[in-house]
Amino acid sequence: MSRFEIFQIGEDVEPAAGIPEGCEICGHCRMLRGTLPVGTSLPCGAATPHGARRESRPQPLQSPEQTLRGAS
Amino acid sequence: MSLVEMHSVLARIYVNEAFLESFCAGPDQALAEYDLTPRETAAFAGIDRDAIRKYASSLRMKTQSRFEAAYRLLFALDAATFQKYYLRFYELRPIRPYESFDGPIVELGRFLECSFAGNPEAPPYAADLARYQRLFYQARFDPRVGIAPRAEPAAMDELDGRVRLGVVPGVRVERFQYDMAALEEALRKDEKPRDVEPKACRVVFQSLPEVGRARKFQVSASTAGLLSRCDGTRELGEIAESLEADPGAVLEAAAKLLRLGLLEEVAAA
Numbered sequence: 001m002s003r004f005e006i007f008q009i010g011e012d013v014e015p016a017a018g019i020p021e022g023c024e025i026c027g028h029c030r031m032l033r034g035t036l037p038v039g040t041s042l043p044c045g046a047a048t049p050h051g052a053r054r055e056s057r058p059q060p061l062q063s064p065e066q067t068l069r070g071a072s
Numbered sequence: 073m074s075l076v077e078m079h080s081v082l083a084r085i086y087v088n089e090a091f092l093e094s095f096c097a098g099p100d101q102a103l104a105e106y107d108l109t110p111r112e113t114a115a116f117a118g119i120d121r122d123a124i125r126k127y128a129s130s131l132r133m134k135t136q137s138r139f140e141a142a143y144r145l146l147f148a149l150d151a152a153t154f155q156k157y158y159l160r161f162y163e164l165r166p167i168r169p170y171e172s173f174d175g176p177i178v179e180l181g182r183f184l185e186c187s188f189a190g191n192p193e194a195p196p197y198a199a200d201l202a203r204y205q206r207l208f209y210q211a212r213f214d215p216r217v218g219i220a221p222r223a224e225p226a227a228m229d230e231l232d233g234r235v236r237l238g239v240v241p242g243v244r245v246e247r248f249q250y251d252m253a254a255l256e257e258a259l260r261k262d263e264k265p266r267d268v269e270p271k272a273c274r275v276v277f278q279s280l281p282e283v284g285r286a287r288k289f290q291v292s293a294s295t296a297g298l299l300s301r302c303d304g305t306r307e308l309g310e311i312a313e314s315l316e317a318d319p320g321a322v323l324e325a326a327a328k329l330l331r332l333g334l335l336e337e338v339a340a341a
Contacts, residue, residue, distance in 0.1 A: 002292075002321065002324075002325070003292060003294040003317065003321065004292060004294050004295045004298060004317075004321060004322070004324070004325030004328075005291065005292035005294075005295060006276075006289050006290070006291045006292070006295050006325075006328065006329070006332075007253070007289060007290055008287060008288070008289050009252065009253045009256055009275070009288045009289065009290055010256060010260075010288065
């Protein structure tokens, strides 16, 4: 055996192919879908297929009644 | 109506299990520090406790899935122990909006390394396994600085003892106390390695140009020594001498490391 040994462990991690529908790599696609321009690279390496950029801004608070209805 | 106070209570209930249990045991005491009207307090007291427990749990599980994906070998080793420490981490460090997606995953790795080191509940190699997976995750998602798309190395055929080589940006060599390749292979086959003897090993983590892609290699001490000496200042011939190795074997090894994109030629100053 060579003194200068090297071998790959496991496989390369490939970027998710196709539609980012919550891929197993980062799980962010579902959250990002529809919020970024077409073709934007996602953290997992996939690209967004559709959607338009929109500003991320805090949503208006619900009324206490709506909040409690939602929670229960 | 104190909307902010109500939402603060709900957010805390969802992410803090101790507060959730305190709330379920007696809402009046849990809510005492919040500025709520009697009507709002009564509304909270009327919440279905089982439903709110289920909802909080579903939030935790949703978040956990991406941590499981990053540390799937640890999860395969012992899902219950992983879950236990993940929940401790979640309690101490809830996920926050507007933070990078990878920061908490790297933090969990460090938390697990500390939690498993010397912990009789986990196998002795568990801390190494957490570090191994964290470093691979970082290789996949750390910002790419100076990592160019791969091209066939021009100098490979005419490699000689005068060439100077350097390690490619995004490549790092780390030492472990256990044979990580053997552990990974066993865990991927759903085996749970027991009574594993320490065996020093060196792993090279290589970030590839595309975010999300990386490779890892197990290398011998000599290969790690060759990589560490390739800093662009010394010729390969000098490096072979310092390694007390056959120059032909060093050239062959260097050519392989060039082909794999772990080394690159450095122009002479």
